[in-house]
Amino acid sequence: MPLRENRQVRLVARPRGIPQAEHFSLVTKPASAPGKGEILVRNRYLSVDPAQRGWANDEGNYSAPVPLNTPMRALAVGEILESNAPEFRAGEFVYGWFGWQTHCVAAPDAVLRRAQPSALPLSANLSLLGINGLTAYLAFHGLGDPKPGEHVLVSTAAGSVGSFVGQLAHIAGCRAVGLTGSAEKAALAQARYGYQAMINYRDSTDLPAAIREACPEGNDIFFDNTGGAIADAAIRTMRLRGRIIQCGTAANASWTPVPTGPRPEREILTRRLRWSGFIIFDHIAEFEAAATRLTEFALDGKIVHDEEILPGLEHAPGAIAQLYRGDNHGKLIIAVD
Amino acid sequence: MPLRENRQVRLVARPRGIPQAEHFSLVTKPASAPGKGEILVRNRYLSVDPAQRGWANDEGNYSAPVPLNTPMRALAVGEILESNAPEFRAGEFVYGWFGWQTHCVAAPDAVLRRAQPSALPLSANLSLLGINGLTAYLAFHGLGDPKPGEHVLVSTAAGSVGSFVGQLAHIAGCRAVGLTGSAEKAALAQARYGYQAMINYRDSTDLPAAIREACPEGNDIFFDNTGGAIADAAIRTMRLRGRIIQCGTAANASWTPVPTGPRPEREILTRRLRWSGFIIFDHIAEFEAAATRLTEFALDGKIVHDEEILPGLEHAPGAIAQLYRGDNHGKLIIAVD
Numbered sequence: 001m002p003l004r005e006n007r008q009v010r011l012v013a014r015p016r017g018i019p020q021a022e023h024f025s026l027v028t029k030p031a032s033a034p035g036k037g038e039i040l041v042r043n044r045y046l047s048v049d050p051a052q053r054g055w056a057n058d059e060g061n062y063s064a065p066v067p068l069n070t071p072m073r074a075l076a077v078g079e080i081l082e083s084n085a086p087e088f089r090a091g092e093f094v095y096g097w098f099g100w101q102t103h104c105v106a107a108p109d110a111v112l113r114r115a116q117p118s119a120l121p122l123s124a125n126l127s128l129l130g131i132n133g134l135t136a137y138l139a140f141h142g143l144g145d146p147k148p149g150e151h152v153l154v155s156t157a158a159g160s161v162g163s164f165v166g167q168l169a170h171i172a173g174c175r176a177v178g179l180t181g182s183a184e185k186a187a188l189a190q191a192r193y194g195y196q197a198m199i200n201y202r203d204s205t206d207l208p209a210a211i212r213e214a215c216p217e218g219n220d221i222f223f224d225n226t227g228g229a230i231a232d233a234a235i236r237t238m239r240l241r242g243r244i245i246q247c248g249t250a251a252n253a254s255w256t257p258v259p260t261g262p263r264p265e266r267e268i269l270t271r272r273l274r275w276s277g278f279i280i281f282d283h284i285a286e287f288e289a290a291a292t293r294l295t296e297f298a299l300d301g302k303i304v305h306d307e308e309i310l311p312g313l314e315h316a317p318g319a320i321a322q323l324y325r326g327d328n329h330g331k332l333i334i335a336v337d
Numbered sequence: 338m339p340l341r342e343n344r345q346v347r348l349v350a351r352p353r354g355i356p357q358a359e360h361f362s363l364v365t366k367p368a369s370a371p372g373k374g375e376i377l378v379r380n381r382y383l384s385v386d387p388a389q390r391g392w393a394n395d396e397g398n399y400s401a402p403v404p405l406n407t408p409m410r411a412l413a414v415g416e417i418l419e420s421n422a423p424e425f426r427a428g429e430f431v432y433g434w435f436g437w438q439t440h441c442v443a444a445p446d447a448v449l450r451r452a453q454p455s456a457l458p459l460s461a462n463l464s465l466l467g468i469n470g471l472t473a474y475l476a477f478h479g480l481g482d483p484k485p486g487e488h489v490l491v492s493t494a495a496g497s498v499g500s501f502v503g504q505l506a507h508i509a510g511c512r513a514v515g516l517t518g519s520a521e522k523a524a525l526a527q528a529r530y531g532y533q534a535m536i537n538y539r540d541s542t543d544l545p546a547a548i549r550e551a552c553p554e555g556n557d558i559f560f561d562n563t564g565g566a567i568a569d570a571a572i573r574t575m576r577l578r579g580r581i582i583q584c585g586t587a588a589n590a591s592w593t594p595v596p597t598g599p600r601p602e603r604e605i606l607t608r609r610l611r612w613s614g615f616i617i618f619d620h621i622a623e624f625e626a627a628a629t630r631l632t633e634f635a636l637d638g639k640i641v642h643d644e645e646i647l648p649g650l651e652h653a654p655g656a657i658a659q660l661y662r663g664d665n666h667g668k669l670i671i672a673v674d
Contacts, residue, residue, distance in 0.1 A: 224602070227600065227602035227603070228600075228602075231602060246602050246605045246606045247606070248606065249602050249603045249606055252600070252603070255603050258599040258600060258603075259599075259600050260597045260598060260599055260600060261597060261598070261600045262595040262596070262597055263564065263565075263589070263595060263596050263597060263598045264601065265561070265564035265565075265568060265583055265586050266564070266586045266589070266592050266595075268583045268612055268613070268614040269583045269584070269585065269586055269614040269615070269616070270614070270616075271614060272613070272614040272615070272616055272619060273612075273613070273614050274611065274612070274613045274614075275605055275610075275611070275612040275613075276605070276609070276610070276611045276612075277605040277606040277607065277608060277609040277610050277611075278606075278609070279606070279607075279609055282609060
């Protein structure tokens, strides 16, 4: 068996807030061989996701923090080089928890789904067909219950999830309005992501008024990735029996202590709202069907997916901070050289 | 046709906050005769409900404010004396929007349901079979989705709705814990209303700790009639995929300006909560089936209903304030002499 080098990006210091390049270190070591029941995956593309901030921190979260001096937890797509698991064979492409490294020895349950070769590029398994596209599809349809003619408001509308929500809303016959943090992104979202109007919240001195103006008839669905002041204003535009989908809380960098805001309970009551939290990993059993549908949309030209691919593992340490600065164009992905 | 006197309790001044006796006036006038398609109802029992505070005020609400110098909006149960509506006949008992008065000329759509005579007293149509019992049943089952063995927390557990929620939770095989504002009510709720433990929030210096102690395994359902600090603490005890039912917001006397509190969006996200608003009048089509089921529970001895009946229309003006002081025992009802 040839000696293989495994290059890893390890978390070496515990960040408070957004992980920066100095919290990571590049380490090269010999790749392990797969044990009984395991597979060896050669990663091709690594995902950069907002949730990695929470995984690197050790504040209470919905998954355990990444142990120090181990490869950063990440989704990736790669090829199976060796398989000791009966359900996989060498040469198959898979999408799963393979971390920020070139090679990963994994148990079969680290695989979220097979990355079937299609007319779409392999990297699409981390964007349209990865947790971003899957979140948009499963949260919007599963919790949003959209009906033709309904009005949809989306925060971080030009982001890795929001860019798909606008398109899915358009496909569902809804009117979508989005929020984003720059004029450039607003123009992009309106041109490419299905939004009929966009609000640049950094450009607005009166956000509630800007939202009311862009959504004069109110909203049936609020797809929220931010929480905070945007959510406060958006909730107050909801129509009767509106649905709020909480997919992220990016507006607040820290939840210790818990920040305060205007109480929502009277809005929930009088407008009969339904406010639900969505975490994609509750829905793994639905991934295959959703990916099939999203692939059809893409091949039919109904949905576009934009990716910014960083060339090489050495770009990983600064990538989460780059994501939170918001200066990427499309889903941020690291190509493994 | 004999001359009939109609005694009315009219709203004569616009309250800010909780309506007091001085906002009402007793007026006697001749009863009107029913016009084409109308019915004349002789009220037997009048309802006193927390929602009347909102109806008397003119701040933004989910129903229009009661016009000044008209009978206070209220639910009532009475007997039809005359009917010019084909679907009703004299002698039938009906439950509906007949107001705080002895006689009401009403259109058929003011009737919410027929108050079928049964082994239960007529006043039960305003408690167990009125909006209180119907709210408990339809909100708990419709939005709570209770499963045997689940844990349920209820605010205002000894109140007109909460007293039924505890019993319905018990019938559904759940463990119910309640919050109330006095030791006496706590004892009552534990003895009669299906609660396995009670928290007296007026007796607690650390409400979050008291709730955690009473609910060591967390809660699957939070049935909330108060909002405010109780809700803040309760939300933080929710288990994964917990359901919050917002049925009232009694903890805040005013929503102008909007009071602030700890932000809930991260709890909603990380615990995958579902927080829904419930207003009973969205569910009129379900009343008959729910009332039938509640009657069965009562006749089978599975559910009790406590009522405090005030003898005479002259008690109506102070009744809403009495309700908000919380010193009634069971559903507050006015008997029309």
